[in-house]
Amino acid sequence: MPAYLDAAAGAPLHPVAREALLAALDDGWADPGRLYGAGRRARLLLDAARESVADSIAARPDELSFTANATQALHAAVLGTLAGNPRSNTFVHSAVEHSAVLLAAQSHVARSGHAVSVGVDELARVDAETFVAAATAAGVAAAALQAANHEVGTSQPVSALAAAIGAVPLIVDATQTIGHASVPTGWSVLAGDARTWGGPAVGLLAVRTGTRWRSPFPDDERESGRVPGVPNLPAIVAAAASLRAVEATRSAEAARHARLVQRIRTAVPELVPDVEVLGDADERLPHLVTFSCLYVDGEALLTALDRHGFAVSSGSSCTSSTLEPSHVLVAMGALTSGNLRVSLHHATTEVDVEDFLAVLPALVAEVRAELGATGL
Amino acid sequence: MIIDARGRRCPLPILDLARHIGDVEIGATITVEADDPAARPDVAAWCRMRRHELVGETTALDGTPGYVVRRRH
Incomplete structure (x- = not known):
């Protein structure tokens, strides 16, 4: 979905x-x-x-x-x-x-x-x-x-x-x-x-x-x-x-979002090889999670996710109008390629998150294959 | 060894680096010259993730930065 x-x-x-x-x-x-x-x-x-x-x-x-x-x-x-x-x-x-x-x-x-x-x-x-x-x-x-x-x-x-x-x-x-x-x-x-x-x-x-x-x-x-x-x-x-x-309902909703964010932070590195999950694990916003994938064109990944109906954001340079990578990622010294930010709201369900996690690995693999990055 | 990644956009410069790191001896360096603004953070992150060493930065005659990487394994 x-x-x-x-x-x-x-x-x-x-x-x-x-x-x-x-x-x-x-x-x-x-x-x-x-x-x-x-x-x-x-x-x-x-x-x-x-x-x-x-x-x-x-x-x-x-x-x-x-x-x-x-x-x-x-x-x-x-x-x-x-x-x-x-x-x-x-x-x-x-x-x-x-x-x-x-x-x-x-x-x-x-x-x-x-x-x-x-x-x-x-x-x-x-x-x-x-x-x-x-x-x-x-x-x-x-x-x-x-x-x-x-x-x-x-x-x-x-x-x-x-x-x-x-x-x-x-x-x-x-x-x-x-x-x-x-x-x-x-x-x-x-x-x-x-x-x-x-x-x-x-x-x-x-x-x-x-x-x-x-x-x-x-x-x-x-x-x-x-x-x-x-x-x-x-x-x-x-x-x-x-x-x-x-x-x-903020405290209950924040706890719900934090659990879903924690699920993404834990699952993505297990499901997708060569990923860096970014930002502090504990002292953080409850509803937002960001990671970068090595050898991935951020724009291609956004487009692939959009094709499956998932709307997320990216700080990769290829997705910005200026072709500059996100100044936040640069200041942190983080990987800027294949960057995705996932942020949750009142209507986000556990099923949404699980569906996202279900499609992500194959899409990353597909984008990597297009670049000839498989096995590198 | 110098790789010319001018005009190649993120994430292609680090792909070039990954393809050619095996072409130099362990302990030797390889330089990727890239004008993409994402190359600086991405080469550093690649070195961290692939456990190679980012030695420093050079500037080519045309002003393009070169990222010097030592193969560690």
């Missing part, structure tokens, strides 16, 4: 999200900034959604703004924190941050800013000592560290490093974590992504009270002045309702 196993790129819409979205299309279409009745109803829905999501991420409602998507949240998190601390010019980040963070860093550098990338070990965990030294050096405006890596799942020591860097604002990309694991404490600015827990495209941008943050966009009074333009209220309502539903 086919299975969608690329939740990290966006989970299928959670049934609660779908229901809330349809209701809010009827009820929450008006501009929540208007004072007439329909606008006031929309404002009540927006306020309720904000309170609910803020509660889930341990933020105050006035600290939380909704963005169009996660990329916009990450851009605003980085550029807004840098803009809020203009007397310092350096942005420190781990080498394995999401490309949206790295591209924001590039745009800071293009405007005469300075960026420092801190390396990771072979599990993708940031070098803590170097990170603290870099973040506490003179002239640092902000530091960024993901809660967990989006490609290999390794958790980062966010809370400990937040405490160690003191007053330097810490931007935490929790886009793969919210709805799947506990959000680490100690963040100054937090970014989230409703698509990863089964909501529609909505991003979260939370700015802790007292953090110096200035909008990198032209002035607009929406979303506490942090995100310009009318918010997509039906999507926000659906994101909030599905997060509440997902949080209610």
Whole structure:
């Protein structure tokens, strides 16, 4: 049976999200900034959604703004924190941050800013000592560290490093974590992504009270002045309702996902020769697993899996538009060829995982045979 | 021995390396010159997985990096 196993790129819409979205299309279409009745109803829905999501991420409602998507949240998190601390010019980040963070860093550098990338070990965990030294050096405006890596799942020591860097604002990309694991404490600015827990495209941008943050966009009074333009209220309502539903069963669901991920981590090296399973075995996201296969063209393997109805993701260079391998895999020193990321969601079953494991070995062998790699 | 893997995309450079490692004596080196950006991490990973030694990197006259591998067994 086919299975969608690329939740990290966006989970299928959670049934609660779908229901809330349809209701809010009827009820929450008006501009929540208007004072007439329909606008006031929309404002009540927006306020309720904000309170609910803020509660889930341990933020105050006035600290939380909704963005169009996660990329916009990450851009605003980085550029807004840098803009809020203009007397310092350096942005420190781990080498394995999401490309949206790295591209924001590039745009800071293009405007005469300075960026420092801190390396990771072979599990993708940031070098803590170097990170603290870099973040506490003179002239640092902000530091960024993901809660967990989006490609290999390794958790980062966010809370400990937040405490160690003191007053330097810490931007935490929790886009793969919210709805799947506990959000680490100690963040100054937090970014989230409703698509990863089964909501529609909505991003979260939370700015802790007292953090110096200035909008990198032209002035607009929406979303506490942090995100310009009318918010997509039906999507926000659906994101909030599905997060509440997902949080209610999170620990059981995380344990279920972790068992399936463990099954894949154990089974793949037994079923497929010459495989490296990547990322930390224990300190990791519960729903995501990544491995690389020697002598395998990642694109050919993705295509073969797609032919059997399995949707997964790859960090191999041949599957990217730039023909560059994933910067995460390169920073870890991992094999980039034949790379597959499998990520699970609310509707993933044990049968899906077993079916995937049943087709994978023959497909890897087929792709290797096409390359003439059999027996090497 | 030098293998020219210019223009060969991932995972072909490490396949070239695997095909020719047996052509050099144990303890001798083989260099694969590859312009694919995935070759650097992949040659290192191949050496780890196949228990050979990545000695270092050279630069060819045209600027292409060469990955020097010592056959260990």
